[in-house]
Amino acid sequence: MFTWKLQTTLDTRNITRYALQKESGVPMNTVRAMYDGQTTRVDFSVLDRVLEALCTMTGEELQLSDVLEWRR
DSSP states (O other): OOEOOOOHHHHHOOHHHHHHHHHHHHOHHHHHHTTTOOOOOHHHHHHHHHHHHHHHHHHHHOOOOGEEEEEE
């Protein structure tokens, strides 16, 4: 099972969904769905844009596991 961790990642770094949307260029509906854990299909280009934006905004080397997690 996949679980979204975007909410935790944004909240712990005081980043708003709006700021992420502006930096990444990903539509707000997509960012909101990822944040709320409601996205069921993942587009790799969207994940890439979100992670690139987060790395730019935080100055950290974030990984896919900071946004999405797989559990049995």
